[in-house]
Amino acid sequence: MADYQNRPLSPDDLDVISGxxxxxxxxFYMYPKGVYPLTPEQIRETLKTRFCPTVITAEGGEIAAYANLYDCVRGAECWLGNVIVAPGYRGKGxxxxxxxxxMDKAKREFHAPYLNLICxxxxxxxxxxYTKLGFRLYDVSEKTGPDGERLAxxxxxxxx
Incomplete structure (x- = not known):
C-alpha cells in the first residue's frame, strides 16, 4: 500500500483531475452534472459552491484522488462530493x-456530527x-443516469 498525503487543491491540479x-x-459517479470530457473550467465552476477541495497524493507527489465537501452547515451536517480516484490507485488504499x-475535515472544520453522501x-x-468505512443507508431517491436510465x-x- 502506498504512503498517501493530503493537501488543498491547487490550480495546477485541475488538468490532472479533469483527466x-x-x-x-x-x-457521472464523480460529478453527475458534469459533461464528458471533464474540463478544468467545469471543476472551477463547481468549486464556487464547495468546501475543502482536497487532493490525495502518493509518493512522488502524483495525484491519487480528489474530493470536496458541500452544503455544510456548521454543527449540523456536511455532504461529500466529487469523489474520484485515479485508475492506477484503485484498490490500493x-x-x-x-x-x-x-470525514476528518467535516468534523474538524464544520463540527459536523455526521457526513452524508449519495452513491x-x-x-x-x-x-x-462506504459501508466498510461505517456509512449506513438512510434514504433512496430516484436519479437519472447518463443514458437516461433510472437509478437509485x-x-x-x-x-x-
Missing part, C-alpha cells in the same frame, strides 16, 4: 485514505467501500 474520469460513466480525510446503485465498489441514489451517512 481522471476515463469515460462518461465514471464522470487511496479511496479509504481520501474518505477518512474528508448510485450501479457503483458497487463505492457502495462496498443511495443516501448514506456516517457518524463523526
Amino acid at each position: 481522471l474520469p476515463r469515460h462518461a460513466g465514471e464522470l 487511496a479511496s479509504s485514505y481520501l474518505i477518512r480525510t474528508m 448510485h446503485n450501479t457503483n458497487t465498489p463505492a457502495l462496498l467501500l 441514489g443511495i443516501h448514506m451517512r456516517v457518524s463523526l
Whole structure:
C-alpha cells in the first residue's frame, strides 16, 4: 500500500483531475452534472459552491484522488462530493485514505456530527467501500443516469 498525503487543491491540479474520469460513466459517479470530457473550467465552476477541495497524493507527489465537501452547515451536517480516484490507485488504499480525510475535515472544520453522501446503485465498489468505512443507508431517491436510465441514489451517512 502506498504512503498517501493530503493537501488543498491547487490550480495546477485541475488538468490532472479533469483527466481522471476515463469515460462518461465514471464522470457521472464523480460529478453527475458534469459533461464528458471533464474540463478544468467545469471543476472551477463547481468549486464556487464547495468546501475543502482536497487532493490525495502518493509518493512522488502524483495525484491519487480528489474530493470536496458541500452544503455544510456548521454543527449540523456536511455532504461529500466529487469523489474520484485515479485508475492506477484503485484498490490500493487511496479511496479509504481520501474518505477518512474528508470525514476528518467535516468534523474538524464544520463540527459536523455526521457526513452524508449519495452513491448510485450501479457503483458497487463505492457502495462496498462506504459501508466498510461505517456509512449506513438512510434514504433512496430516484436519479437519472447518463443514458437516461433510472437509478437509485443511495443516501448514506456516517457518524463523526
